[in-house]
Amino acid sequence: MINEGPYQHQSADSALQFCRSLLAQGHEIFRVFFYHDGVNNGSSLSVPPADDRLIQKEWSELSKEHDLDLVICIAAAQRRGLMDKDEAKRQGFESNNMIEGFRISGLGQLIEGGIESDRTVVFGD
Amino acid sequence: MATKKFMFVNRKAPYGTVYALESLEVVLISAAFEQDVSLAFIDDGVYQITKGQDTTGIGQKNFSNTYKALGDYEIKKLYVSKESLEERGLTQDDLMDLVWEDEDDDWAEKPSIIMVDRSEMAAVMAEQEVTLSF
Amino acid sequence: MAMLHIVNKSPFEKVSFRSCLNHVSKGDSVLMIEDAAVGAIEGTSFSEKLKTAMGDVSVYVLGGDLAARGLSEDRMIDGIKAVDYAGFVDLTVENETTQSWL
Numbered sequence: 001m002i003n004e005g006p007y008q009h010q011s012a013d014s015a016l017q018f019c020r021s022l023l024a025q026g027h028e029i030f031r032v033f034f035y036h037d038g039v040n041n042g043s044s045l046s047v048p049p050a051d052d053r054l055i056q057k058e059w060s061e062l063s064k065e066h067d068l069d070l071v072i073c074i075a076a077a078q079r080r081g082l083m084d085k086d087e088a089k090r091q092g093f094e095s096n097n098m099i100e101g102f103r104i105s106g107l108g109q110l111i112e113g114g115i116e117s118d119r120t121v122v123f124g125d
Numbered sequence: 126m127a128t129k130k131f132m133f134v135n136r137k138a139p140y141g142t143v144y145a146l147e148s149l150e151v152v153l154i155s156a157a158f159e160q161d162v163s164l165a166f167i168d169d170g171v172y173q174i175t176k177g178q179d180t181t182g183i184g185q186k187n188f189s190n191t192y193k194a195l196g197d198y199e200i201k202k203l204y205v206s207k208e209s210l211e212e213r214g215l216t217q218d219d220l221m222d223l224v225w226e227d228e229d230d231d232w233a234e235k236p237s238i239i240m241v242d243r244s245e246m247a248a249v250m251a252e253q254e255v256t257l258s259f
Numbered sequence: 260m261a262m263l264h265i266v267n268k269s270p271f272e273k274v275s276f277r278s279c280l281n282h283v284s285k286g287d288s289v290l291m292i293e294d295a296a297v298g299a300i301e302g303t304s305f306s307e308k309l310k311t312a313m314g315d316v317s318v319y320v321l322g323g324d325l326a327a328r329g330l331s332e333d334r335m336i337d338g339i340k341a342v343d344y345a346g347f348v349d350l351t352v353e354n355e356t357t358q359s360w361l
Binding site: 003106114124 | 126127131144147150151154155157158160255256257258259
């Protein structure tokens with residue numbers, strides 16, 4: 001579970017490195033759930049300085065490489081203005097801003113993750 | 126689906142940040158999954174359940190009444206840290222009277238708040254299988 | 260069940276680390292990551308509190324977070340072990356549950 005957005009807190013970086021290590025050691029990631037400002041890890045509109053990491057893209061690539069289930073909480077995303085194409089259309093917005101590799105879903109996915117996984121780790125502030 | 130012991134740890138005051146509100150939303154969803162749910166209120170988390178919250182002066186929605194509904198969702202284990210109350214000059218009287226109705230006891234109203242000291246809280250935490258912090 | 264307590268805030272900034280130590284059980288482990296790594300150093304106002312807890316729990320720090328903040332491992336409190344992310348993963352596996360003190 002990731003509670004904070006990219007750059008503002010180290011949580012996203014810590015979680016990314018933890019995930020990479022997990023996968024390298026042969027463990028399985030059932031799901032990564034993004035809550036609170038953590039939903040901003042799924043933004044497609046980030047442009048950090050050229051010599052800095054692009055966190056959202058790192059998640060997107062990790063997701064594609066390992067077929068991960070990265071879930072953004074719909075309620076938290078709606079509050080913070082993060083939308084995929086379908087949600088934006090549903091809400092009557094012309095544009096959307098979610099990067100590839102994530103999907104939007106409900107809080108039940110977090111609880112299910114806790115039930116189905118052997119371990120649950122929270123990164124936050 | 127398996128039943129696990131879930132604990133939701135609340136250590137922050139409401140309104141200054143969104144954590145109290147959004148963690149409560151998770152707790153309510155967890156009720157639908159019929160898990161063995163406990164809540165812990167430690168440090169500033171105790172302010173989440175004080176009575177008489179009036180948010181008209183700060184322009185935010187007062188969501189404290191939602192805690193009163195927890196009993197209806199079978200969420201009836203709210204562990205409150207005695208030391209955290211004492212440090213803040215509070216007593217149990219400053220907290221909302223949160224209850225649940227025991228259908229096995231003629232729907233008698235029983236308290237959901239369980240006052241614990243640190244070692245008791247630690248013991249409860251040690252039993253949990255999934256601990257979510259906000 | 261042994262628990263891995265993960266602390267990420269500096270003990271000089273927030274009470275989280277202190278609260279964590281007030282709630283550990285014998286046989287648990289504590290891992291300092293991010294800003295909490297500064298708590299691993301000997302001779303701070305937090306050292307005694309941490310050393311007392313070390314009688315009951317094993318304490319680790321993410322080496323990368325220590326180095327990032329300009330602190331070398333030879334300044335750590337005796338008995339604290341530095342780990343990398345692979346070690347962080349191992350700690351998660353070795354302990355039945357985790358709790359993050361934010």
